[in-house]
Amino acid sequence: MIDLKGIYTESILSALNGELDAQTIYSLIETPKHQHLGDLAFPCFSLAKAMKKAPIEIAEHLSQKIKGPEIDHVQPAGPYINVFFSKNEIARTIIPSILTAGAAFGSGEDGIGKTVVLDMSSPNIAKPFSMGHLRSTVIGNSLALIAEKMGYKAVRLNHLGDWGTQFGKLITAYRKWGVEEDVQENPIGELFKLYIRFHQEAETDPILEEEGRKAFKELEDGVEENIRIWTWFRDESLKAFMTIYDLMNVKFDDWNGEAFYNDKMGEVIALLEEQKLLETSEGAEVVRLDDKQLPPCLIKKSDGATLYATRDLAAAIYRQQEYHFDEALYIVGQEQTIHFKQVFGVLKKLGFSWADHMKHVPFGLYLKDGKKMSTRKGRVILLEEVLNEAISLAANNIKAKNPGLQNAEDVAKAVGTGAVLFHDLKNDRMNNIEFSLEDMLAFEGETGPYIQYTHARANTLLRKSPIEDVEFTSLSDEDSWEVIKLLRLFPEMISKAYTQLSPSVLAKYLIDTAQSFNKYYGKVRILEQDSELGSRLSLVQAVVIVLSEGLRLLGISAPDQM
Template sequence: MSTSAYSRYRAAFVEALAQSLGVPASEIDAQVKPADPAHGDLSFPTFPLAKAQKKAPPAIAAGLAQNLKVPGLEIVAAGPYVNARFSLLPFTAEVIDAARAQGTRYGGGDSGAGKTVVMDYSSPNIAKPIAFHHIRSTVIGHAVANLHRALGYRVEGINYLGDWGKQFGLVAVGFQEYGDPTKRQDMAHLVKVYVQANQRAEKEPAFDERARDFFRRMEANDAEALALWKEFRETSIRDFLRIYARLGIRFEHIEGESFYQDKMEPVIEEISRTVGVKQSEGALIVDLPYEENEPPVLLKKNDGSTLYATRDLAAAIDRHERFHFDKSLYVVATDQALHFRQLFRVLEAMGRDFVDRMVHVNFGRVHGMSTRQGNVVLLTDVLDEARSRALTLVKNNIAEGKIQTDDPEALAEQIGLGAIFFGDLKNRRATDYTFDWDEILNFTGHTGAYLQYAHARACNILRKGGGAPTTYDASRLTLPEEQAVLRAIARLPVVVQEAADQQEPSYVARWLLDLAAEFSRYYTLGNQDRARRVLLEGDEPLKQARLALTDATRAALAAGLTLLGIATPENM
């Protein structure tokens, strides 16, 4: 995929400045920023040059602007800044043509070509339901994976299940006590059993010890224990896949902590040789210097069973050996920050140089979804509620003539899922946010529904206008509002790269809101002035140019929404 028009012109501006100043382009690149729209598209400050050149910044800017000649850019000085504005042509046509030609692939690039990123995200526990608190890891991970795919990376998405440990012992002994043999493959029944067993274990140490003993049997490769574990694991995965299919999310690999059951002893031996281990209260720990009150990294408990830190160390080494990754991203809550700091420290102390390519992509909490009883809020219940609420809104809007659709149920599902996805992804991932039904389903707020409506509106305009034009005259798109829409479209490739680099899908979410707002502003101009309507009468070439811009907007909105995993209805 070729470099975007925005990036090409920016690179040309940077190179021209570098040549004029006699310095490497790398020294200039970070200083070139988006300009105030009133003054241009790109801006370079001359303050840092004043001391060396013994001139006032405005004088330096004036001299540079006078000497710089870059095809496709209008360069002027504004006080101490050198500003560049993209010329109407060929920039306008380049942006529109790229968006229309690339469709949902628009915004992508090839900076990741030949590189591999391993993504660890979602990761529920078997024999437990996918709860609403899993939503952040799932949708953030999915969006970050999509961003990397768009840039040409080979993505190895891993759903790393919690399928090993004492919690499975609780399910097993719980089933012996409370299970119905006819419901062995019923996920809801397994969850009920787990809840009962967990409550009992908290009150009865002897019952808790039975669960621990069952897990020890699993680690000792007891055939009966492993057979039950495998059966319940498969039941869980079937239920998980049903939910992921509804969300439109797929993983390249579904693996669990159990995958590393036979790979931990070699890792413990390597740690013993390189870093050192020691006994502490009967447990085996990594012999690192620890800060005051910092819990140690446990490799084995005093009963000889392993912990997830041991399995994560084995997993990190195995993933590097399997995939030779350029990045390994763990989309896990901020609550686990200490675990990942310690994981990376141990790998570094082991001399594993790939650790500098590993990143904990942390995220904050969701507030506002707890129940009075403190019960877990199931993700499926939230998805059903979202669809139900969206269906009510859709039917009301149909009755008022605001929405047209042949399938209200399907549209409600798309709006409901989009509301939940966007309600999460518009927030910076490291921050907490509060879930609010009325807010996320507002058709006029900063919501998924608002963006889906903007996409559907663009589709509707194209239908009314006879479809997207095959040819058009880009020189006719001279209105400031048209150019504002165009420049918003042009920024997506830059936003995608920044979002991938920072593992921050909210950059794309905010860009979508910007584009939708600019398009709405442009479209509604025609309400006051007929000459500014998209579907203009009496000037067919101008109408075709405006339809081409509308088509590019539709394509760009679809590309951004698709990156976030949100459906793009054409009727709404």
């Protein structure tokens, strides 16, 4: 794809006498906020010292020297040199290349021959799938799709929370207050009630906590009845989770949860002992990480029980042996930052060079009334309910505005889930998000349905086209040029989203592209039969390709009609 910044860099470089190198020039080039100021701008401040002139003088002087076949004209504006490209010259390269590539447009080669594993979603079994797990799921899924677009083989791992003291507590609660028929009829709902009740009762009855720990110890020791109850809880949870994953069209390659690594932690402890990395601290076994300015990593508690870190070490070693990954991404909330620094630090101390290619991808929280959601306290919003409400709202909108729409049910599902997913992904992943059903389900403004509607509108134009074969020759209007410049950036935005491990880069780009196209649509009679009709329809087709593929990379469907 044509690199306008690269073209401008070369033109500036040839006009200078070695005062700046190409890389520096490229990094300084800006995009003006207003289109009347040109397509790109170069600030001359950094040349003042070397050229012994004021930046305004330098801009006046250099603007007369900058030339090139793709450049229409150059205009000094104070200390800036603004360049205006030859629109048709550039467009004749950009639009045909998009149409030729189709859905493959924007594909990269950085990941070819490489594997990336993504630890994502990872809900706790026997608990409802809450909004709290949405971010890990959708950010992880989008990063996996973007990685595949960059050429990687992406392996999606769902490290289920299916082990730990909480299951001893839940087994205890079920034995005391549970009714088998009720659990069979509504597994997650009933188990959730039992979990909340346990913690409520434990506030006034401390013995319950001891009973819960004892029940988990029996589970660890393989007591048959405890294993039977735990397996039942796990199986029912997975059935409920699959309903939600199917709604969001999210799939996994590996469902190994915490319990899977029970028999693999001994190997980790043996390795640590062999390399004399374990130390005793207050009866517990730890690995010191003072050299990394980190607190000690707790490997075994004083009672011999292993911890999250032990399991994550075992999981990392297993995944490297199983998948031979080149990169490993952990899409887990920012509150786990220290934990992952410790895990990666221990792996490096063990001599595993691949630990340098492991990254924690943190994100902010969903808040309810400014507070963190908590399943223990019952302060939780269920994701399935939010998705179903969004789909229902979309169905009502379709019924009101387009009652004859074919596949209305499928479109409602695509639009409803798209609203929820896009609302998450357009936010910078490090920001907390205050839960607002109204904002999430809004179909106007900077939303998923707005982009989907723009895509459907563009498809409608193509269906109404009076000509079959379209070819780009030239366009004379300014608004089409603004759209073309944005379409050109699609490969760059995909690469940037992966480099920054932030799907919001792509989401914000799609908003800009949809807004630019709608502005164009509002000003230009696209289907008017004149000499530029084929070029306008070529542009529309290119918009369809970019919006459809961009939404797909966010895990969102793009209906042809709405």
